[in-house]
Amino acid sequence: MPRVPLEPRFTIEYLSVLDSDGNLDTTLEPQISPDDLKRLYRAMLLGRRLDERMVRLQRQGRIGTFAPIKGQEASQMGSVFTLRPTDWMVPSFRETGAMLWRGWPIEKILLFFAGYLEGGQPAPDHHDLPITVPVATQLPHAVGLAYAAQYRGDDAIVMAYFGDGATSEGDFHEALNFAGVWHVPIVFVCQNNQWAISVPLKKQTHSRTLAQKALAYGFPGIQVDGNDVLAVYAASREAVERARAGDGPTLIECVTYRLGVHTTADDPTRYRSDEEVKEWVRKDPLTRFSAYLQKRNLLEEGLEEKLDDEIAAAVKRFEAAAVADPLTMFDHVYAELPPHLVTQREEMVQRVRSRVIEPPAGGETEQLESPPLRGQRRTSRWPS
């Protein structure tokens, strides 16, 4: 028998709608209402302004290390924008923008990065998972959510975020494989920002694109200009519609760039050149989108100031909420506190009483007196 070529012979599409001057290919322009265009821009700008504020807060020691999103606003907002509130959003650790869009209050995000786990608690009616730090490990969870939605017959779909580095982890491949085999309603959004800390994409994979990895698992992958919010939106909407129609998973590779540090503990000048960064500054997703909106007369006056005020008010709320009652560390270990933790919690009560550790502001609360009995106390920190 001869050697015969087998499938797949593949091509990967690259989608771009807006160029860096805000001109567009009208045949590809997605239909988005003027109001929605304004909301999209507002969300991107809020993401950018908060990011910059957070870097300053970190430098002042008011929050800890975090991963800025600067440069990736279009990838995040263009995709998350296509979700319904009943859909699920599964972030990694660099999705501040997407989280804001999904309704996470700014003060919660700040609390989280200031070392308070309560900042990571999703609201009761939110279908978002908390931030996941170990790279790619959230992806199997996302596939499980999608399976469950399908199992229950809900029309919810799942959108999961990760970076280019994540595509090297086993969990990424296992998750995509399961998603393909199970044919579940999920959209994988890879923010290929070119760098995994100091490791450039070419050292991460020998593949020409990341999008093509989907083909190995039997579903479509597409590469989009990740700094073009309209392209990201168009590809995401298509993928979301496919998922909702029962047509299975999609992988979207957003080709973008991390304009800032990996985290506030990182010094990118050690591994990449200023020229490269400058090159990408020219493709800034915000400049490009605002040029487009300008042409359509959709730019709001004074928006930046408004957003800064919103952020400043949230910073105040965050600082007022940043009070660490040490006893809460026992609240969410189990549904019910086992005996050894009852003992350990009692020791902590004694330490607080004897002022060996600082009590939370406001003095001793009633909680100190009440022994933890059954179930979680104060499960929700959200105002009811």
Added chain:
Amino acid sequence: MAKLNMVKALNLALLQEMERDADVLVIGEDVGVDGGVFRVTEDLHRKFGAKRVIDSPLAEAAIIGTSIGMALYGLKPVCEIQFSGFAFQCFHQIENHAARYRMRSQGRFHCQMVVRMPYGGGVRAIEHHSESEEQFYAHIPGLKMVIPSGPRTARALLVSAIRDPDPVIFFEAKALYHAGREDVPDEIETLPIGRARLVREGSDLTIIAYGAMLRLAQEAAQLLHDEDGVATELIDLLTISPLDRETLTASVGKTGRAVIVHEAPKSFGPGAEIAASIMEGAFLSLEAPIRRVAAYDVPFVGFAREKANVPDVSRVVAAARETLAF
């Protein structure tokens, strides 16, 4: 002799062992051009090139798995896992394979390799960047588990670990990386793996600690001396497994009282094994129950609450006083 912090001391150990032995190589995430996120591998890439200082793709399982293959071939990889919280991604390679090849191949193969990882708190970090997981590795037959307590022990133990024919898990306390300098000799120095170090002699009480907790134990011992006139014997464990039972029992045989300090959660932690070993070796000398001062049995609590969770001097002193008053 140079005054070095722990980062520089570890770097020196790597540099000298790589110069001495062409089979030693370094692999991990960001260990090359960036010099490691804590800079422990700084400059090695420039000196030895990308073939010997490998910036790997982001995959812990493959870092350890391929290192096992290299070790089976006779190379001596020193792997860096960026934070101990991400070593669960390669735990199967460590437990299923690195620890077992000697046994499985009945001595034909073995894995001479070191897995370095930063562990522990004190750096205001998010989840998976502050935990202590030495107990998992200490429990695995076939592995050695080492935790230095400062620049000089770090340098000497890393050299020993690289030369050790068995796989060594090497934990580096992040809180110690920049916590001060010590004299570190220029010429290569080793320390025996499996041997604890007596840091302070005393006859009333033994405190056993390791890693970043040693400093805290030292402070507690001084405070007990100054305020209570208590003579504490302080043991720096250095190797968690195999445990130096001889030193432990000799000390508690003398003092009759023991307090164990670690940052890992209390239950089923190293303290349990240490206490059991003391019971087995020095039962008749014990004057009081052995006390453990450890983190509470809770998952990561967020750094805003970290101080309340991990041992501090006051908890060590309180445990010591209870033991002494028993």
